[in-house]
Amino acid sequence: MKKYGKGMASIMFGFGYGEGFPDHSIASIEIMEDERIQIKTAAADVGQGVITTVIQIAAEILRINPENFEVIQGDTHKTKNSGSSSATRQTYFTGSAVKKAAEELLANIYHYGSIEFRSNHPELGVENGRIFLYDDPDDYITYWELARRVKESGNRLEAEASFFPVTYEPDEKTGQADKVYVAYTFLTQVFEIEVDTDTGIIEVLNVYSGLDLGKAINPKNVEGQIEGGTVQGMGMAVMEDQIIKEGKTLNAGMTDYLVPTSVDIPKFEHSFIEDEDSEGPFGAKGVGEPTLIAASPAIANAVYDAIGVRFYELPITPSKIKKALKEKNEENK
Amino acid sequence: MGKKYNVKDYYCKHTTRCSTEGRKKSKRFVGHNVLKADAWDKVTGDAVYPDDISFDDMLHIKVKRAVHPHAVLKNIDISKALKVSGVVDIITAEDIPEVRQYGLIVRDQPVLVGVGEKMRYLGDALAVVVAESKEAAKKARDLIKVKVEELEVITDPFRAMEDDAPSIHPDGNILITHHLDKGDVEKGFANSDIIVENKYQTQFIDQLPMQNESGAAFYDERKGVVNIWASTQWLHDIQADVAQSLRLAKNQVRIIQPTIGGAFGKKEDVSVHIHLAIAAIRTGRPVKFTYTREESMITQSKRHPITIYAKTGVSKDGYLQAWETKFIGDTGAYASSGPAVVHKGMYHCTGPYNCENVRGVSHAVYTNNTFCGAMRGFGTTQAAFAYESQIDIIAHKLGMDPAEFRKQNIYEIGSTTPNGQQLNHSVNARETIESAVELSGWKGGNSK
Secondary structure, three states: OOOEEEEEEEEEEEOOOOOOOOOOOEEEEEEEEOOOOOEEEOOOOOOOOHHHHHHHHHHHOOOOOHEEEEEEOOOOOOOOOOOOOOHHHHHHHHHHHHHHHHHHHHHHHHHHHHHHOOOOOHEEEOOOOEEEEEEEEEEEEEEHHHHHHHHHOOOOOOEEEEEEOOOOOOOOOOOOOOOOOOOEEEEEEEEEEEEEEEOOOEEEEEEEEEEEEEOOOOHHHHHHHHHHHHHHHHHHHHOHHHHHHOEEEEOOOOOOOOOOHHHOOOOOEEEEEEOOOOHHHHOOOOOOOOOOOHHHHHHHHHHHHHHHHOOOOOOOOOOHHHHHHHHHHHHOO | OOOOOOOOOOOOOOOOEOOOOOOOOOOOOOOOOOOOOOOHHHHOOOOOOHHHOOEEOOOEEEEEEEEOOOOEEEEEHHHHHHHOOOOEEEEHHHHOOOOOOOOOOOOOOOOOOOOOHHHHHOOOOEEEEEEEOHHHHHHHHHHOEEEEEEEEOOOOOOHHOOOOOOOOOOOOOOEEEEEEEEOOHHHHHHHEEEEEEEEOOOEEEEOOOOOOHHHHEEEEEEOOOEEEEEEOOOHHHHHHHHHHOOOOOOOEEEEOOOOOOOOOHHHHOOOOHHHHHHHHHHHOEEEEEOOHHHEEEEEEEEOOOEEEEEEEOOOOOOOEEEEEEEEEEEOOOOOHHHHHHHHHHHHOOOOOEEOOEEEEEEEEEEEOOOEOOOOOOOHHHHHHHHHHHHHHHHHHHHHHOHHHHHHHEOOOOOEEEHHHHHHOOOHOOOOHHHHHHHOOOOOOOHHH
């Protein structure tokens, strides 16, 4: 028999290293003569999309299409520290550093542009990689031409910036401090599941998410994070378990170590709360880790709703469900 | 496969050019679905992952790992292995006396376990075999003979904390302890009408990125720089750790990042990097090292299994009064991110709910299990299983809709976390509940 249940979980996640750690990110950006804008960052794109995120941020500030950008990432001799791609920090930290560098570069475009046009910035327009006087938009200088002229004068059209917010180390005895993490991301998920009382298998049908993320720089990538993270959380809830006995792993391979696959993926509906109220770029907060966290308690709560059994140990495997149902039936006899 | 790079071509392909068809006329880019810059390369197979890198004249590495989870190495015999055709070098601890231990936060991991030293889990490296082919390296590795003196294998952090348990590391088995103390929990429990106390247990989980640990290295003798192409989540930190371990200046270690096939925390730690660097420097030839899945699962970090005790007090009108908790995390054989993970979980022990009185203690404890470190959620994932189970249990005891109980206690601007951090901006936790309730048509579950 299949029994239907619904469960909810709300979570918080303090992102960035926090705790007084000197967490920061450095980025630079340069307009090249050959129609490229180069962003340099050591932020590792592990698939989450930080390359795309920083391009979008820089494109927005510099008012030019993303296709003009290239990112040099991942070379200790070409880039400065951008911190790790962990702690849900890259959009917030490297995104902010790139935004600040792009703003500085934009100011320099105005500065050098005003020299070229013998004018001042209120009279200058900047759009689609061109600088012009509002009075005569057809007489423009491209970013690339400006870069060439600036170079001739012995300078470069480039900027570097860092983002280095303050946090404090918690007190050793009490764990108290004014600011332990830069900010918190919040997520609530409702899971709809079916428990097969014969096989003990939990099937997740639908997942509804409300995510407080400040601003989605790239909504599609955020959806990817929610869906990927949630499915990873489902693995933790119902199947993943590296069994180590006497120090020896008994299931060191993907034959015996079960993870969710495409057949396990439920239907998703999301709602983004975008108040643009964080101190990150365009008000954005990090979302990477929070998307995984609600799944296991939400599923445990849904299992309780479905069959009236509470589980205190993960994963909630089919054999545990069957054993619990058997015990429950015997009690009721 | 089949891509070959000249050793002078240090860059491979690590510049990503954005391609965004269809947005040419737009003036806004933030908040829009710009196509992922690296999508095209990934779906066409053009992306270069570490294992795709291949140099002329390249050697291959296999590592002989520990034969027992807790034992003293008494003897290592590589004589038969050296005779295997194609073997170029077999490196043991006695070849590298000047090399130092490494580690993400605490430098407690040996590059190679030497005779008279301890192996602490089955992933510890005993010898690095360098050969003309993977097959030769593997054959030679399997011919290395090892003698050990077995010690008690500690698999349970509670056993590890007992007075008579042997110390896995010199300073004892409790790696680190943290405390939380906010308000007055005794008073809070005295004011509680319902107190719910439970023990929760989570498991070892592998991050399981699709790409196993992998890398290539080449030593540029003229510049005195060892170049390492390997994926990591934090280039400059790995660079610093490799450099200190090998007693090189930081700029003598160059880490170049190929495309990364997933990480989820597993690629925060050093894996192939130092073994690659040593082999490249000693042989003067390009070298490559890719873990098997089995090796990856046994050798690199796991999500911490955490035992969480949670005691929660609530008034009969449904307001949280006190929360007391204890976190015991099995950090395995080495510290890795352990000193940061377990207490981060505890710092989130109440979830996003107002609670004036909180007390907690957390311990990260060494055992002889595979070491635990960073994985997406970093201790707070385990914490959420406990606090959101507690919240659900209490709501049912109170006869309240779990959504309403949550909303009644949820953080707002001005709330303070278990750390006493006052939240002064971007707190829309209530709205997350309201939107999930609306999307799902939540009416309180079957029990309502």
